[in-house]
Amino acid sequence: MKILAKLNKSMQPFYKISVFLIMCSFLSIHAQERPNIVILFADDLGYGDLSSYGAQDVNTPHIDQLAEEGLKFSDFQVPSSVCSPSRAALLTGRYPMRNGFPVARHTGTKHSAYGLDAEEITIASTLQQTGYSTMCIGKWHLGFMEGSHPMDHGFEEFFGLQSNWNSKSAALKKLYKNRTVVNEKVTYETLLESYTDEAIAFVKSNKEKPFFLYLAYNAVHSPILPSNAFKKSSKGGPYGDYVQELDHYVGKFTNFLSENGYDENTIIIFLSDNGPAICNFGGSAGPLNGGKYTTMEGGFRIPAIIKYKDKFATGINHTSLSSMDLYPTIANLAGAKVPSDRVIDGKDITTILETGKGKTPHEFIYYYNGINLQAVRKGPWKLHLPRTLEDQPFWSKKQMGKPFNGKALKTLPCKGIQTLKQPILIDLDHDMGELKDVSRKNPKIVEELLKEAERVRKELGDVNSVGTDQRLPPFKDIQVKQ
Ligand SMILES: [Ca+2]
Numbered sequence: 001m002k003i004l005a006k007l008n009k010s011m012q013p014f015y016k017i018s019v020f021l022i023m024c025s026f027l028s029i030h031a032q033e034r035p036n037i038v039i040l041f042a043d044d045l046g047y048g049d050l051s052s053y054g055a056q057d058v059n060t061p062h063i064d065q066l067a068e069e070g071l072k073f074s075d076f077q078v079p080s081s082v083c084s085p086s087r088a089a090l091l092t093g094r095y096p097m098r099n100g101f102p103v104a105r106h107t108g109t110k111h112s113a114y115g116l117d118a119e120e121i122t123i124a125s126t127l128q129q130t131g132y133s134t135m136c137i138g139k140w141h142l143g144f145m146e147g148s149h150p151m152d153h154g155f156e157e158f159f160g161l162q163s164n165w166n167s168k169s170a171a172l173k174k175l176y177k178n179r180t181v182v183n184e185k186v187t188y189e190t191l192l193e194s195y196t197d198e199a200i201a202f203v204k205s206n207k208e209k210p211f212f213l214y215l216a217y218n219a220v221h222s223p224i225l226p227s228n229a230f231k232k233s234s235k236g237g238p239y240g241d242y243v244q245e246l247d248h249y250v251g252k253f254t255n256f257l258s259e260n261g262y263d264e265n266t267i268i269i270f271l272s273d274n275g276p277a278i279c280n281f282g283g284s285a286g287p288l289n290g291g292k293y294t295t296m297e298g299g300f301r302i303p304a305i306i307k308y309k310d311k312f313a314t315g316i317n318h319t320s321l322s323s324m325d326l327y328p329t330i331a332n333l334a335g336a337k338v339p340s341d342r343v344i345d346g347k348d349i350t351t352i353l354e355t356g357k358g359k360t361p362h363e364f365i366y367y368y369n370g371i372n373l374q375a376v377r378k379g380p381w382k383l384h385l386p387r388t389l390e391d392q393p394f395w396s397k398k399q400m401g402k403p404f405n406g407k408a409l410k411t412l413p414c415k416g417i418q419t420l421k422q423p424i425l426i427d428l429d430h431d432m433g434e435l436k437d438v439s440r441k442n443p444k445i446v447e448e449l450l451k452e453a454e455r456v457r458k459e460l461g462d463v464n465s466v467g468t469d470q471r472l473p474p475f476k477d478i479q480v481k482q
Helices: 002-033 061-069 083-092 123-129 188-205 237-259 323-333 350-355 443-460
Strands: 036-042 071-073 133-139 157-161 175-177 180-183 211-216 266-272 304-307 315-317 365-369 372-378 381-384 424-427
Touching (some): 036 083, 036 323, 083 123, 083 323, 123 211, 123 323, 133 188, 157 188, 188 211, 237 266, 323 350, 365 443, 424 443
Parallel strands (some): 036 211, 036 266
Antiparallel strands (some): 157 175, 175 180, 381 424
């Protein structure tokens, strides 16, 4: 027995090394099986702002190439037409009314405790727990206090700004690496390049584990300040130049992935967080009406491209999908599970991505402006609901142009339909510009959508009611700025 014990003891290091090598081998194989995931999130980029989406005054060859090599979507929706709620929804897979982030965050004292709730679970948290390296680069805009910081929501690393860069705010010019300021007054025009270089460095540093990169570019949100190399590069003025600069850096990153053998095992997702700020800074929603700050299609329908070489379908896809679908889909592809203790509004669309076919998984789509439910959609039918100016969030309080006159929506103000006395029905299959009310010819559809509006109000809330599954922000008068 003594000899056996001695032998066993002498063999122990070999056993340990063997077990370690087997584990390494398993992890390596496992890492190869699970795809890397990259979300390239543009800011305020409109449905008509890319040449692959019909823009005439810009040239965006790199994003267009992604569209050529991947799936390009014609009806990809975000559940808010302003920055913060759209970001919160993408990361949690939940409507902003459900996840507690229905209005855009600003830096005033009213919003000092307003951040992505610590109880919310993000794509990054889920992937981190299943063995992914996770990084957030760029604009966060979901609160920077403890519990809301990107590193409190599953991102192992962060490089970027807490919100929108602003020349008049000391806090909004600080560039962070994780929780530390690395540049007190970062020059705005350097951000796109810095973010791209940081993204490449992150990928290079991850040899063993699969990675999840959320790269939230600040372009083409205001200020519209393209760097010198891109000034006058387009026919679209500074805005077009800025779009082209964004395209250049998307290309620098995607080319890096292709040239270094990452394509076969990396899913690249490109999309915008909301429609263009056409009232203020320009941009184009193409054939759609309205833009940022509105519940018109121009605010909610955004350019979106998904590429997974040889594994996903290619071409144009017309299915109604949502940015909230990304969470459960990515979780599925990564072999992870979404939480079962809460409603996830997004659906797993893996099969649609693989085949390029399939019906929308969303029976209804809800359009909230702040906490005001303004439209409900089923298939091609979109019912705009009655609303007053008082119902609007702070960014839509001021009347723009003439109110809707009840006859024809020929010249909508860039802020969409701000007031409405009677519901109007749009057939998006034949009228994606939302110009013609067809409610009189389709009373049953109107009735069904009104009924669904009442139902969802009870669940997610509205201006004058709190829903049964609505997380309330930590301040009163949610839609009032100060
Ligand atoms: Ca935005």
